[in-house]
Amino acid sequence: MIERPDSAVSSVARNLEGYVGFANLPNQVYRKSVKRGFEFTLMVVGESGLGKSTLINSLFLTDLYSKDYPGPSQRIKKTVQVEQSKVLVKEGGVQLTLTIVDTPGFGDAVDNSNCWQPVINYIDSKCEDFLNAESRVNRRLMPDSRVHCCLYFISPSGHGLKPLDIEFMKRLHDKVNVIPLIAKADTLTPEECQLFKKQIMKEIQEHSIKIYEFPDTEDDEDNKLIRKVKERMPLAVVGSNIIVEVNGRKVRGRQYPWGVAEEGIFVENGEHCDFTVLRNMLIRTHMQDLKDVTNNVHYENYRSRKLAAVTCNGGDTSKTKGQLTKSPLAQMEEERREHVMKMKKMEAEMEQVFEMKVKEKKQKLKDSEAELERRHEQMKKNLDAQYRELEEKRRQFDEEKVNWEAQQRMLEQQKLDVAKTMEKNKKKGKIF
Amino acid sequence: YSQTDAEDINGEGARAIPLSGHVGFDSMPDQLVNKSVNHGFCFNILCVGETGVGKSTLMDTLFNTKFEGEPTQHNQPGVQLKSNTYELQESNVRLKLTMVNTVGFGDQINKEDSYKSIVEFIDTQFEAYLQEELKIKRTLHSYHDTRIHACLYFIAPTGHSLKSLDLVTMKKLDSKVNIIPIIAKSDAISKSELTKFKIKITSELVSNGVQIYQFPTDDETVAEINSTMNGHLPFAVVGSTEEVKIGNKMVKARQYPWGTVQVENENHCDFVKLREMLIRVNMEDLREQTHTRHYELYRRCKLEEMGFKDTDPDSKPFSLQETYEAKRNEFMGELQKKEEEMRQMFVQRVKEKEAELKEAEKELHEKFDRLKKLHQDEKKKLEDKKKFLDDELNIFKQKKTAAELLQSQAQQAGGSTTLKRDKERKK
Numbered sequence: 001m002i003e004r005p006d007s008a009v010s011s012v013a014r015n016l017e018g019y020v021g022f023a024n025l026p027n028q029v030y031r032k033s034v035k036r037g038f039e040f041t042l043m044v045v046g047e048s049g050l051g052k053s054t055l056i057n058s059l060f061l062t063d064l065y066s067k068d069y070p071g072p073s074q075r076i077k078k079t080v081q082v083e084q085s086k087v088l089v090k091e092g093g094v095q096l097t098l099t100i101v102d103t104p105g106f107g108d109a110v111d112n113s114n115c116w117q118p119v120i121n122y123i124d125s126k127c128e129d130f131l132n133a134e135s136r137v138n139r140r141l142m143p144d145s146r147v148h149c150c151l152y153f154i155s156p157s158g159h160g161l162k163p164l165d166i167e168f169m170k171r172l173h174d175k176v177n178v179i180p181l182i183a184k185a186d187t188l189t190p191e192e193c194q195l196f197k198k199q200i201m202k203e204i205q206e207h208s209i210k211i212y213e214f215p216d217t218e219d220d221e222d223n224k225l226i227r228k229v230k231e232r233m234p235l236a237v238v239g240s241n242i243i244v245e246v247n248g249r250k251v252r253g254r255q256y257p258w259g260v261a262e263e264g265i266f267v268e269n270g271e272h273c274d275f276t277v278l279r280n281m282l283i284r285t286h287m288q289d290l291k292d293v294t295n296n297v298h299y300e301n302y303r304s305r306k307l308a309a310v311t312c313n314g315g316d317t318s319k320t321k322g323q324l325t326k327s328p329l330a331q332m333e334e335e336r337r338e339h340v341m342k343m344k345k346m347e348a349e350m351e352q353v354f355e356m357k358v359k360e361k362k363q364k365l366k367d368s369e370a371e372l373e374r375r376h377e378q379m380k381k382n383l384d385a386q387y388r389e390l391e392e393k394r395r396q397f398d399e400e401k402v403n404w405e406a407q408q409r410m411l412e413q414q415k416l417d418v419a420k421t422m423e424k425n426k427k428k429g430k431i432f
Numbered sequence: 433y434s435q436t437d438a439e440d441i442n443g444e445g446a447r448a449i450p451l452s453g454h455v456g457f458d459s460m461p462d463q464l465v466n467k468s469v470n471h472g473f474c475f476n477i478l479c480v481g482e483t484g485v486g487k488s489t490l491m492d493t494l495f496n497t498k499f500e501g502e503p504t505q506h507n508q509p510g511v512q513l514k515s516n517t518y519e520l521q522e523s524n525v526r527l528k529l530t531m532v533n534t535v536g537f538g539d540q541i542n543k544e545d546s547y548k549s550i551v552e553f554i555d556t557q558f559e560a561y562l563q564e565e566l567k568i569k570r571t572l573h574s575y576h577d578t579r580i581h582a583c584l585y586f587i588a589p590t591g592h593s594l595k596s597l598d599l600v601t602m603k604k605l606d607s608k609v610n611i612i613p614i615i616a617k618s619d620a621i622s623k624s625e626l627t628k629f630k631i632k633i634t635s636e637l638v639s640n641g642v643q644i645y646q647f648p649t650d651d652e653t654v655a656e657i658n659s660t661m662n663g664h665l666p667f668a669v670v671g672s673t674e675e676v677k678i679g680n681k682m683v684k685a686r687q688y689p690w691g692t693v694q695v696e697n698e699n700h701c702d703f704v705k706l707r708e709m710l711i712r713v714n715m716e717d718l719r720e721q722t723h724t725r726h727y728e729l730y731r732r733c734k735l736e737e738m739g740f741k742d743t744d745p746d747s748k749p750f751s752l753q754e755t756y757e758a759k760r761n762e763f764m765g766e767l768q769k770k771e772e773e774m775r776q777m778f779v780q781r782v783k784e785k786e787a788e789l790k791e792a793e794k795e796l797h798e799k800f801d802r803l804k805k806l807h808q809d810e811k812k813k814l815e816d817k818k819k820f821l822d823d824e825l826n827i828f829k830q831k832k833t834a835a836e837l838l839q840s841q842a843q844q845a846g847g848s849t850t851l852k853r854d855k856e857r858k859k
Contacts, residue, residue: 018496020495020496020520020522021707021708021712022473022520022525022527022711022712022715023524023525025468025527025715025716026465026468026469026525028716028717029464029716030465031654032651032716032717033460033464033465038457059455060451061452061454061455062449062450062451062455063449087447087448088446088447088448089448089455089457091451091454091455091456091457091458092458094460096460097446099446136742137731137736137740137742139728141724217466279455280456283455284457284459285463287457287463288464288466288467289467296573300570303568304568307568308568332760332763335764336767339767343770343774346771347774350778354781354782358789361789365789368793372796376803376807379807383810383811383814387814390814390817390821394821397824397825397828400828401828404828404832408835411839
């Protein structure tokens with residue numbers, strides 16, 4: 001199932017006493033939308049000859065494809081083309097610019113590998129145009145040329161989906177709203193049709209293909225019909241451009257020898273309803289929803305894939321997941337802040353390491369100095385000790401010297417005294 | 433904001449073709465309306481005006497309900513913006529109404545910066561929307577739009593002219609928000625004064641180039657009423673939540689001794705006109721203008737400021753994501769450069785410090801070398817002194833030895849002399 005974004009949940013609202021006037025808002029919206037006009041792009045995909053152009057003409061009750069503007073089936077294509085026809089239709093004062101995108105050549109080649117690629121490219125390029133217009137600095141009102149709905153025609157083999165069908169739907173279900181239809185249903189009996197539908201739905205589920213689901217609308221009557229039709233998906237259609245007569249009635253149908261198959265939708269028990277049901281569901285009740293799902297789901301998917309690829313290339317995926325919910329500007333801001341913090345931290349760390357190393361070195365220097373001081377002191381002490389020793393020795397020596405000299409002098413004096421006495425004695429005649 | 437034109441961007445025309453029956457797409461407006469009603473509507477009003485001019489009362493009167501809040505005093509230090517959100521419902525239409533009030537506007541002595549907090553507030557709401565719009569995974573569908581859709585500017589009922597604060601503020605706001613000027617408490621002005629007042633205000637606005645919101649006249653269904661109403665601007669309003677009995681009805685009014693001012697009487701004031709224009713007729717247009725004009729202007733300026741610009745129309749269409757990538761790379765480059773610079777600076781510092789320390793080490797060694805030398809010198813001196821002493825000692829010893837020898841000789845001789853003497857004596 002296609003995930004739809006949640007709509008606003010209403011809480012208990014105040015009720016107003018007296019008239020205010022904003023109940024007129026819906027009318028204002030109505031008025032403005034009519035003035036603006038509407039646009040819708042419908043794509044039809046399927047092999048040639050399945051009645052795509054016929055269906056378009058029948059759905060829109062117009063000759064979109066006519067003699068002057070022939071449908072793509074009239075043109076023989078060698079490769080898959082994607083062609084668009086734009087028409088302006090008016091009804092009840094409402095203007096609609098309708099773009100029908102056709103894919104002639106789809107599935108017609110012998111080798112159909114990648115025949116879906118031009119289709120995907122077309123859808124993506126419309127999304128890209130919208131993205132670029134939306135991303136401009138100078139924006140103008142931009143037309144919405146995105147593909148809002150893709151009708152996929154399944155050829156009535158009666159057995160099941162062809163590999164091409166599965167491949168195509170798998171590749172496109174998350175790019176566009178896919179509505180599968182069984183084409184040329186008048187080649188199936190009601191029972192065959194029933195089985196065929198069951199088989200198709202089974203295979204769709206098996207391959208997890210998400211086809212467009214018509215949600216309930218406001219109108220209960222509509223809802224009854226919607227639910228009834230949903231049980232009969234995919235719808236089996238028959239289209240015709242030719243008017244034939246059946247029981248006096250003029251109808252659009254296909255004339256066979258065995259009867260006339262009127263155009264329309266085949267439901268069970270041979271019950272047949274005309275295109276009104278399909279037209280109603282596609283146009284009258286769900287056209288806006290198809291556009292909304294395209295805008296809110298498919299386009300947003302495209303956009304986020306595109307932007308994520310550009311802004312997160314190279315980064316590891318675990319980190320980028322969280323970044324997706326931030327706008328790139330905010331992301332840059334955050335990165336800037338992170339970086340500033342990182343730088344601060346780095347600066348602080350470097351500062352710390354620096355300080356530490358300086359301290360270390362200074363400490364070493366100090367130790368060195370202390371060591372040298374100590375040694376110097378030691379040597380000084382040594383020297384001083386030696387000095388003192390010397391002093392002592394000197395003192396001793398001096399003392400000894402002085403003593404000896406004193407002694408010598410005494411001896412000298414003695415000698416002199418003796419000599420003197422002898423002299424005296426001699427004089428006295430004691431000398432003989 | 434998708435618009436249908438008969439010509440698409442490539443200039444190819446879409447041909448008009450007739451329908452042969454009723455297809456049913458004329459229900460598209462209804463489908464759109466149903467979707468909007470289910471989703472609910474959202475509207476944000478900013479009320480700018482001096483304290484006591486009647487903003488809260490008028491809001492209560494307009495929306496027929498008593499909103500929260502007490503009357504503010506005049507002593508606010510600056511202008512603050514207080515916003516409150518209410519969920520209202522009328523018939524099947526749900527409206528999320530946010531009312532933003534300027535608290536303290538016009539109360540300060542110096543009002544030069546009064547408009548700043550208002551402009552900032554408006555810009556913040558634009559910024560929030562822009563950020564959401566630029567996210568990779570975004571939810572615009574369920575985003576609660578807080579951008580201001582209408583600014584009711586309350587003009588004080590002086591009866592003379594606009595205050596300079598009014599002109600300055602409105603001039604700053606006119607490119608950011610839809611301004612609807614109203615004359616508040618207009619029951620204080622007499623009818624003749626009112627006409628002159630309105631004319632004066634309008635001419636002052638024009639001569640100062642203030643762009644106020646014009647009710648749109650491009651849609652034929654409402655062109656006439658809108659253009660008439662444009663001529664009645666600014667609306668002279670009276671607000672009241674009190675009811676007075678007039679005739680046999682209870683009406684909202686203000687009762688004076690000399691008469692009763694009925695709020696919803698168009699002869700008495702323009703309240704009904706305001707309600708018509710603001711809510712019943714142009715609410716959606718106000719929202720649209722905010723989004724397509726004011727917001728776009730903000731967005732364009734912001735992006736240009738950040739360096740984004742569209743490439744020429746003839747070259748490849750501008751890709752926002754490529755520019756992001758380029759910007760981001762540029763930005764990362766800058767950051768890396770800054771990182772490098774810081775590293776370099778550190779390397780430089782380390783070098784310098786190393787040199788310093790080496791210097792200090794060298795000095796230390798030199799010092800100790802010097803000391804060592806001194807020490808060597810001292811030692812040498814000591815050695816010399818020692819030697820000197822030793823020499824002296826030796827000389828002394830020699831002297832001593834010599835003297836002793838002499839003495840002993842002398843003694844011997846003296847002894848012999850004495851002996852001789854003695855001998856001679858004896859003889």
